[in-house]
Ligand code: SF4
C-alpha cells in the first residue's frame with residue numbers, strides 16, 4: 001500500500017498536541033500503516049526529503065521569523081494544512097506573554113534564546129491559508145484521528161460540533177459551576193466536543209475549544225461581571241483562546 005505522506009511540525013508550543021496523538025497507542029500501528037511521516041520529530045528521526053506532501057499538521061503559534069519561514073515552505077509543498085490545537089488556532093496560552101517576554105526568555109534560557117528575534121505569538125492563519133482547524137488544548141484524540149483518516153481518503157472531516165460545552169455538561173447531569181457555585185465557567189460560549197471534560201471534574205471551562213456557533217458573548221460577559229470580574233478580567237478571560245481574531249465584549 002502506498003502510504004500518505006504527511007509532516008507534523010511544532011512551532012512555539014508545549015508538544016501537548018502531538019503527545020495526545022502519540023498516546024493513542026491502540027491506533028498508532030494503523031496510523032503507521034496508512035501514513036508516511038516525512039517529518040515528525042517525536043515519532044521519526046528520518047530526514048525530510050523535501051518532496052510534496054498530502055498534509056502538514058501544525059502545532060503551536062508562530063513567534064519567530066524562522067517559524068514563519070518553515071510554515072511558508074511546508075504550505076507550498078502540501079495539499080492540506082491542518083492547524084492543531086489552540087496555540088495554532090488562536091495563539092493559545094502563548095499569548096499570555098507580556099511585553100517583557102524577551103527579557104524573561106533571556107533570563108530563563110540564557111545562551112539558548114535571547115528573545116531578540118521573537119514577536120508576540122500569533123495564530124498561524126496570520127501567515128498561511130489553513131484548510132482545517134482542530135480545536136482544544138490539547139484537542140480530543142478522536143478528532144485528530146478522525147481528521148487523519150479523512151485526509152488519507154483525500155477529504156476534509158466535518159466533525160466539529162457547533163453546540164456549546166454546556167449542552168454536554170447538562171447531559172452528564174453535572175452541577176453547574178457557573179450558576180450554582182458562582183465560578184467563571186466559559187461553557188455557555190465554548191464549542192463542545194470535549195464531553196464537558198473539565199466541568200465534569202469540577203474545573204471551570206477555560207474556553208480552549210474557541211467559540212461555539214453564535215455564542216452569547218454579551219450575556220456571558222454580564223455573568224462574569226456579576227461574579228465580580230473587572231472589565232479587563234472579562235476581556236482577558238474571554239479572549240484567551242479566541243486569539244484576538246474575534247471581538248470580545
Ligand atoms: S494547544 Fe495546548 S496542548 Fe497544544 S501545544 Fe498549545 S498549550 Fe500545548
Ligand code: SF4
Pocket residue numbers: 165166167169170174175176177178179185186187188196199204205
Ligand atoms: S458548569 Fe460550565 S459548562 Fe457546565 S453547565 Fe455550568 S456553565 Fe455550562
